[in-house]
Amino acid sequence: MPEVDNKKKRRPLKNLPPDRFQPKVLFIWFAIFVAAMALLYWTPGRMTSPATLKIQQVVELAEGGKIKEGVIRPDASGGRDWAVVTGELKESIPEAPGSSTMTKQFRAAGRLTDSNMERLQKAQVFAEQPATTLLTQIAAQVVPFLIIIGLLYFLFVRQLKQAGRGALSFGKSRAKLLTRDRDKVTFADVAGCDEAKEEVAEVVEFLKDPKKFTKMGGRIPKGILMVGPPGTGKTLLAKAVAGEAEVPFFSISGSDFVEMFVGVGASRVRDMFEQGRKNAPCLIFIDEIDAVGRQRGAGLGGGNDEREQTLNSLLVEMDGFDTTEGVIIIAATNRPDVLDSALLRPGRFDRQIYVDLPDLVGREQILRVHARKISLAENVELSIIARGTPGLSGAELANLLNEAALLAARRNKKKVEMIDVDDAREKVQFGRERRRLMDDEEKKLTAFHEAGHALVQGVLDDGYLPVHKVTIIPRGRSLGSTMFIPKKDVLTHAKQRMLNQIAMGLGGRIAEETVLGDISSGAAGDIKQVTKIARHMVCDWGMSPLGPIAYGDNHDTVFLGREITRNEKYSEETARRIDEEIRRIIDEQYQRATQIITERRDALEKIANALIEFETIEGKHVLEILQHGNIQTPVFRDPLTKQDTKPVEKRPPEKNAAADTLPGSSPAPTPA
Missing domain, CATH: 1.10.8.60 (Helicase, Ruva Protein; domain 3)
Incomplete structure (x- = not known):
């Protein structure tokens, strides 16, 4: 299948800011405090000091109509009939004798007789307030300060605690507790893995009734390791176990343990198990455990790094608790081959459950x-x-x-x-349809390329892998596709079927050479695929005269601590014979496909012409051409699909853009 490089630039995700001490917040609150104090004590009436007068002077000014307004407040702290008179004059007077500062405010404190009281009341500019005590005066002065100090203390302490929480919470576990009501998952929500559900069903029974197993002397597995390809439902099955047992479910990823600080991962492991003991019975689910459970001693330099310390702590904690406490560990990974052997031994992960692709x-x-x-x-x-x-x-x-x-x-x-x-x-x-601009020559080349794939497969197919659809409309990274859908699940690979797939993969290149007299780079994907199948047949499956000997297991991963140097496990002579067998298989199928296309040249041209006219035909149309010489049933055109596709603006062809003009070919028919 030709591949077109369509790389798109992605905007990097911005990390969220850490929870830390924020001096800007404190500065804002300090400014608010200063503004409040200014409004409280620096009001316009208090910008100057009030003039100090005597009670008799105030009485005379009131009778002369020189006072604008005032307040009479009895003050028991000064003695009997003692009062404080404050107010505002109509005209400014000096604050004190000989002072140049003028003010309208005045204050008078002294003994207020009944006669003076009557004279002040006649002026009708004074209002009376209730008497103040020493306690109310203290409260009026102290309470505002206490409120402001308490507010500032609360804000400062909160900021400091948040800063400390960010610095001291590295060693805390990041396991998330799923709520039982909102996130509840049961076995009814999990399908396609009946065997795996039966394996974990006894865990649910143990969490509901532990005595049923303990009285028989049995011990429930401490840890359960779920292994399987991505997307098969390992995490969903673990949640279903917790949902069926109705116990707390802690979920954490293996990468959450590893940090740049030494000892943080081990501390998080200990804290996670401590949380599990406090919430027992419960389930602890560790997803992608291979991030922390890889083999120890890996790498060229060796040493005891942070990841290995975390793994050591995990091993010790799994040995340090008993299942009678009601804490069960469930882990998931799709790379069990890289896990440390000490982690997989009985007593830690006692049981491995393989969650395979559904049938x-x-x-x-x-x-x-x-x-x-x-x-x-x-x-x-x-x-x-x-x-x-x-x-x-x-x-x-x-x-x-x-x-x-x-x-x-x-x-x-x-x-x-x-x-x-x-x-x-x-x-x-197969990918979404893309309307790329192709001229008649490119469309013809793509049509014959795909027709070659469809013709060879239509002739060689034994009903196992029929042609589903052939199209010259670009899909994904290819400019054309010949689609195959197996009638049943692929469990084994028979030799004759593999040879048929090699011949089918070479059919596109042969059709180009036979009809157009030239070949293109559009068969690059096909060549890689058929070479891969042939190498598996020789090196892994024993489908060659070299015999049932495995020659493929010769590349160990350096960073798994297995072998620093990669040594071939066979001689140069054997390597030469392997290459000869691979070439022989491909050459034989090349000749086989060439003979099929040569003998059925008319059918090849009819399939290609149908593709040029309709752009997409189904597998039944290919069979009709092979059996009857023409298409018997009408070709269905979906107008809805064309409405979803926007028209492509015409543009001049780019120079040296070979990847954009490759003819299409079929995707990999079956995994090899």
Whole structure:
């Protein structure tokens, strides 16, 4: 399959700021405090000191109409009939005798007789306030300061605690506790892994009734390691165990233990187990444990780095607790080959559960689980979808239904129909259609290339890997595709089927050379694929005269602490014979495919012309051309798909852009 390099620049994600001491916040609060004090004590009426008068002077000024307003407040602290009179004059007077500062404010304190009181009341400019005591005076002066000091203390202490929490929380576990109500998952939400559910079912029974096992002398496994390809539901199955047992579920990633500071990972491991003991019975789930559980002593320099200290602490903690405490460790990884052997021994991870890709029945069950939230039309048959999606994981099946729902919504439909699911399946498995600008010569080259693949496979197919669809519309990184969908799951690789796949992979290049008299770089992906299959046949599967001897296991990873130097496990003579056998297999299938295309030249041209006219034909149309000489059933054109595709603006061809003008070929038909 030709590949087009379409690299897109991605904006880097910005890290969130750490929780630390923020001096800007303190500066803002300090400015607010200063402003409040200024408003409280530096009001315009207090910019100058009030003039000190006698009670008799105040009485005379009041009778002369020179006082604007005033307040009479009895003051028991000065003695009997003692009062304090404050107010504002209509005209300014000196603050003190001989002073140049003028003020309208005055204050008088002294004995206020009944006669003077009557004279002041007649002026009708004074208001009376209740008498003040020593306690109220102290409260009026002290309480505002206490409130302000308390507010500042609260703000400073909070900032300091947040700063300390960021510095002292490195050793705390980052395990997240899932709530039982909102995040509850049960076995009904997990499908396609019945054997794995049976393995963990006894863990649920133990968490519900531990005495059932302990009275028989049995011991529940301390740790359960889930192994399997990505997307098969390892994390979902662990959550279902906690949901069925109705116990707390702590989830953490293996990368959360490793930090740049020495001893932080080990401290987090100890804190995680301590949290588990406090919340027992509970489950602790460690996802991607290979990030911290790799083999010790790995690397060229060796040494005891931070990751190894974390692993040592994990090993000790798993030995230091008993399952009678009700703490069970469940870990998940898709790289069990890199884990340390001490971590996998009985007593730590006692049981390994392999969560494989779902089979036909499992895929249908998974589709039914995810189809609950999607409005499906009556013509959608999940069994047909499951039969046409071999090798897909549970996550990929969920994504397929989601893509179908999005596609139906974009087409303004009320329900998801079968055509939407088929288009979504092709988008997920082979890539989305892209309308690239191709001239007639490139379109012809691509059409004959794809016709060569379809013709060879149509002749050699034994019903195991039929042609599903042939198109010259670019999908993904290819300019054309010949799609194959196996009728059943691929469990073993037969020799004759592998040879047929090699011949089919070479059919595109042979068709170019036979019809056009020239070859292009469009068969680069095909050549890599057929070479890979042939090498597996010789080196791994024993499908050659060299015999059932494995020659492929000769590359150890240096950074796993196995071998620093990579030594070949066979001689140069054997290497030469391996290369000869690989070349022999490919040359024989090249001649075989050449004979098929030469004998059926008319069918090749009819398939290519149909591709040029319709751009996409189905596998049944290829078989009709081979059997009847022409297409018997009408070719379906989907107008909805064309509406989703925006027209491409014409542009001049770029120079030296060979990758953009490669003809298409088929994707890898089956994993080899």
